[in-house]
Amino acid sequence: MSLLELTEVTRSVRLPDERMLHILQGVTLTVGAGEHVAVVGRSGTGKSTLLNILGLLDAPTTGEYLLEGVPIARLSNRARTRRRGRDFGFVFQQFNLLPGRTALENVTAPLLYAGGRQFWSRRRLAAEMLTRVGLGDRLDTMPEKLSGGEQQRVAIARALVRGPRVILADEPTGALDVETGGEVMDLLDEIASQTGAALVTITHDLAVAARAERQYRLADGVLVPIRLDRDSDWVGDVPTLVADRSAMTERRLPTGTGLGADLGADQGADLGADLDQDLDQDGARA
Amino acid sequence: MTGVVGALVEAWDELRIHKLRVLLALVGVACAVAAITGVTAAVSMLKQAFQEQTDRGMGRQVTLMVNVYPTGPDSTMTTDMDAVFAQVLDRYSIEYASRQEWTQVPARFPDGTRSLQVTAVDQDYAVINRTVPVQGRWFSDEDVEAFSPTLVVNEAFLTSLGLVDLSTHPTVLLGGEAPVRATVVGVLKNDWPQAEPMAFVLYDQLHRWIGIDGNAGPPGQVTSIASGSAMAMQSFPSMQVWVPTGAASELSDAIQHDVAATVPGWGVDVSPNGDGSDPIGRATKWVGIGVGGFALLLGGLGLVNIALVTVRYRIREIGIRRSFGATSGRVFFGVMLESVVATVVAGLVGVVIAVAIIKNIPIERVFGSQIDDMPPFPVSAALVGMACATAVGALAGIIPATVAVRVKVIDAIRY
Numbered sequence: 001m002s003l004l005e006l007t008e009v010t011r012s013v014r015l016p017d018e019r020m021l022h023i024l025q026g027v028t029l030t031v032g033a034g035e036h037v038a039v040v041g042r043s044g045t046g047k048s049t050l051l052n053i054l055g056l057l058d059a060p061t062t063g064e065y066l067l068e069g070v071p072i073a074r075l076s077n078r079a080r081t082r083r084r085g086r087d088f089g090f091v092f093q094q095f096n097l098l099p100g101r102t103a104l105e106n107v108t109a110p111l112l113y114a115g116g117r118q119f120w121s122r123r124r125l126a127a128e129m130l131t132r133v134g135l136g137d138r139l140d141t142m143p144e145k146l147s148g149g150e151q152q153r154v155a156i157a158r159a160l161v162r163g164p165r166v167i168l169a170d171e172p173t174g175a176l177d178v179e180t181g182g183e184v185m186d187l188l189d190e191i192a193s194q195t196g197a198a199l200v201t202i203t204h205d206l207a208v209a210a211r212a213e214r215q216y217r218l219a220d221g222v223l224v225p226i227r228l229d230r231d232s233d234w235v236g237d238v239p240t241l242v243a244d245r246s247a248m249t250e251r252r253l254p255t256g257t258g259l260g261a262d263l264g265a266d267q268g269a270d271l272g273a274d275l276d277q278d279l280d281q282d283g284a285r286a
Numbered sequence: 287m288t289g290v291v292g293a294l295v296e297a298w299d300e301l302r303i304h305k306l307r308v309l310l311a312l313v314g315v316a317c318a319v320a321a322i323t324g325v326t327a328a329v330s331m332l333k334q335a336f337q338e339q340t341d342r343g344m345g346r347q348v349t350l351m352v353n354v355y356p357t358g359p360d361s362t363m364t365t366d367m368d369a370v371f372a373q374v375l376d377r378y379s380i381e382y383a384s385r386q387e388w389t390q391v392p393a394r395f396p397d398g399t400r401s402l403q404v405t406a407v408d409q410d411y412a413v414i415n416r417t418v419p420v421q422g423r424w425f426s427d428e429d430v431e432a433f434s435p436t437l438v439v440n441e442a443f444l445t446s447l448g449l450v451d452l453s454t455h456p457t458v459l460l461g462g463e464a465p466v467r468a469t470v471v472g473v474l475k476n477d478w479p480q481a482e483p484m485a486f487v488l489y490d491q492l493h494r495w496i497g498i499d500g501n502a503g504p505p506g507q508v509t510s511i512a513s514g515s516a517m518a519m520q521s522f523p524s525m526q527v528w529v530p531t532g533a534a535s536e537l538s539d540a541i542q543h544d545v546a547a548t549v550p551g552w553g554v555d556v557s558p559n560g561d562g563s564d565p566i567g568r569a570t571k572w573v574g575i576g577v578g579g580f581a582l583l584l585g586g587l588g589l590v591n592i593a594l595v596t597v598r599y600r601i602r603e604i605g606i607r608r609s610f611g612a613t614s615g616r617v618f619f620g621v622m623l624e625s626v627v628a629t630v631v632a633g634l635v636g637v638v639i640a641v642a643i644i645k646n647i648p649i650e651r652v653f654g655s656q657i658d659d660m661p662p663f664p665v666s667a668a669l670v671g672m673a674c675a676t677a678v679g680a681l682a683g684i685i686p687a688t689v690a691v692r693v694k695v696i697d698a699i700r701y
Contacts, residue, residue: 048696057609057695078613085611096606096699100303110610112292119288 001069003165003198004031004054009063010221011049023049025221027063033165036192036199038212040226045218047202048170054200055168056084085113089159089197091188093171095151097143097158103130104139107158114162129157133187149180153187160191167192169201173208185211293616297623301631310592312632314585315678319636319671320643322578326667327644329570334661335649341416344559345526348534349414352541353555354523363552367523370548374541375527382528384411385489388521391496393483394459395446402443402460403484406492414528417486422452422472425488429471435460435491438472443483466495534558578671585632586678590685593625597686604690605698614691621690622683629679633672640668 011024023046031037031054041047052058053065056072065072067087072080089110097106104126111122118125130139133153135146143151152172159167172188173181185208192199201212209215210228217226337347345351352374354367368385375383384407393402411417412424419438429436437443437458447456452470459465468487487496529537535558542556597604604617612620641663649657 052696055609057699078615081608081611081613083611084609088609090609092699096602098603098606101299105299109607112296113607113611113616115288119292 002030002066003033003035003068004029004200005064005066005069006030006053006060007064007066009053009060009065011046011053011058012061023221024053024060024223027218027221027223029216029223031166031198031200033198034193034196035214036189036201036212038201038203038209038215038228039218039223040202040204040206040209040215040228041218042204046221047204047218050218050223051168051170051200051202054166055088055090056080085110086162087165089162089164089167091152091155091159091167091169091172093174095143095148095155095175097151097154099143102140102142103135103146103154103157106143106154107161110158110162118162126157126161129161130154132191133157147180148176149184152176152180152184156184156188156191160195160197163195164197166198166200169199169203171203171205172201173203173205178207181205181208289616293620293623294627296620297627300620300624301628304596310588312585312589312628312635314588315582315629315632315675316585316636316639318578318581318583318585318678319633319675320639321581321636322574322671322674323637323664323667324640324643325574325577326571326670327640327661327664328647329574330661330664330667331644331647331649331657332570335657338416338657340559341414343415345414346416346528347559348529348531349559350527350529350534350538350541351555351557351559352525352527352545353557354545354549355553355555356522357551357553363523363549365549367549370545371523371525374544377544378529378537378540380527380529380537382410382413384408384414384526386411386524386526387489387492389492391460392462392465393485394465395483396448397446400446400483403482404460404492404496405484405486406489407486408489410528411486411526414526417474419472420475422470424472425486429488430490432491435466435468435487435495436471437468438474438486439470440474440481440484441476442481443485444470444473446483461496468495578674582674582678586682589625589629589678589682593621593682593686594689597621597689600690601693601698602700604693605695605700608695609699618687618691621687622680625683625686626676626679629675629682630672633675636675637668637671640671 006027006029009024009027010022012020012022015021027050029037029050039047039050049058053060056067059065059072067083075083098109101109104123107126107130108122111118111125114122127136127139130136133156135150135153135157138146138150143154146154152175156172159169167188169188173184176184188199188201189211191197199212201208203209206228212228215226215228217224341347352371354363356363371383371385374380387406389404389406390401391404392399409425409427409430417424417438420441421444422438424438425436444450444452444456447458447470449456452473456470457467458470460468468485470485474486527537527541538556538558542554545556546552546554604612604621607617607620608614644663
């Protein structure tokens, strides 16, 4: 049984002019325990909406979402909220640390909503988690005194402190330079694999996406499996793209794109645009 | 359990982090609670001061004044009124009573003999009328059997003797043909600035040593209202009795009936000095509640205003907390609790301020007289103030809490 299972999920919203905007269309996705899945796509393609649905912050318009085999639609709001706090850890692009609170207090915050031992031992657990992400000596430091990478480490510690089953990372390296982003992803991968938590990363950075065991591309609300091979088949410093919409047409990114190993956010966005164009052409041909 | 503790911890953290905001919001509430508590305490003190003033003039609540008076020009008193009064006190188990008689007695002052107003009373008079000497003492048991009368005089009397205190154990000759030397044992404050010299003497001693006309005579025997020169000096038997408020009316009727039965041909009037009601206290209490309530309303409005602004400022934080698993109920409760915790703290500060003010108030200057029985600090007022502050905090918290709950999580995180 999969940990998360989306079947033909759609998400639509009504615009002020009464037109319907279809953000997600027939999304089917399964995530197993301990798996690392990445979703790439351009801005505005519905990546965050997908993540919000996975994290129970939003609900599908149609389709089914099973969490450990339990249809989410059958859960009450309260039960959904409780499962969100217990089973999911969120890592945001802008870190979203609570202002005015130290690193330790930020990591303690989710434990205020836990029960029993986790609640009463919250400071110790938070301190241990911060030590684990390498910030054991910065417990009482305010977020604004920390570097971007350190702030994201605090955010990761906060996401993991309740021992979630799934870590949902929305552009976790989006606000970091490439080197720091790489370090943060190393940490995220390492801790996720140590804790056995599934990791769903949303990014437009292909280098980040390539770290995942499975990759998907989201374009115009449609989720398509792709394959970014990080180690074996790079063109220059760019990972090989294997996209499959219907016939799994395999293509290699054009050489000489000028993309280096330091795939920053903007470069990633450019690359995403290239990907979209390429895949759209594939689709047209198909 | 963890939910409640967690919400409290969260609320306290918010207050700790946003100290300045909290401080600004709570100044009004603290002032309001200080006003409610302080005004209630001040009202209580004012009431006590007023009551004590009244008690000094008319006796404590409720004092019955028993007056026996002639109903015609030939009324003759043959009854031993002291014995009648004693029977009444014994029959109704009345603890505090004082016979009273007023007379003028010649007194030898350094500047000559003057007619001195003397009030004959029993020892209990001081208890009933809250009479406390500013110097010396009131009458004691030993004074009743003393071989010379003792006096408690006013300051004007002492001044007339050319003295300022009792260190020389002053005495004065009282009476006309056979004067007796009386010792001054206590001094009372003058009733008003230009007061004439006056003295209290024990009832039995007046009759034993001085007499109601200035000459010694048997106590409790008033022979006739038409007995020549003594007439002008003569007063009629009267007695003050201090009775429980609830029994005043019943005892009044019973005493009137019993005494009247012993003195046929004489009138007996038993009148209370009040009905135990406290119209001034009630009025001032409502004034206090009105002032405090209005101040609390203003403080509460300020709190709502700042809380609303703060919630809008904290929308992203609320969204983040929702992602941690904070239920809407928890968010509502948390935001409201911040307000409640804040106002409770403000309430405590307000009570402390009120206590500090009340304990340091210059009582004599403010109330015009000292208060003998200082009323205890009104704990009930402090509790009412705290309860009001908590209620205002809860009400002021409902609006921002509702706003916080209605925030869409996804929008809040991106805010």
